[in-house]
Amino acid sequence: MALDEEIRKALETGLAPERLEVVNESAQHAGHAGDDGSGESHWRVVIGASTLDGKSRIAKHRAVHAALGPDIITRIHALAIEMV
Incomplete structure (x- = not known):
C-alpha cells in the first residue's frame, strides 16, 4: 500500500474526519x-x-500524530497539518 493510502486509512480510522486531503x-x-x-x-x-x-x-x-502512529510518523520527514 502506498504511503498516502496508509496515511488516509490511519486518519479515517483514528479521527473519522468529515474532510480529509492527503497531499x-x-x-x-x-x-x-x-x-x-x-x-x-x-x-x-x-x-x-x-x-x-x-x-x-x-x-x-x-x-493527528497519534492516529498516524509511530510506523507512519517515522517514515515521514515533514508533515504539514492544516485544520479546517
Whole structure:
C-alpha cells in the first residue's frame, strides 16, 4: 500500500474526519535536506474532524500524530497539518 493510502486509512480510522486531503509535496523538496529519494518524504494533511473540536492546536496536532502512529510518523520527514 502506498504511503498516502496508509496515511488516509490511519486518519479515517483514528479521527473519522468529515474532510480529509492527503497531499504529497515531496517533489517540491527534491534535493533538500530530508529528501530520501523515495518521493514520499514531505506531506500535507488538510483535515476537518468533529472529534478535534474544542481541542487546542497542539492537542489537535498530537491527535493527528497519534492516529498516524509511530510506523507512519517515522517514515515521514515533514508533515504539514492544516485544520479546517
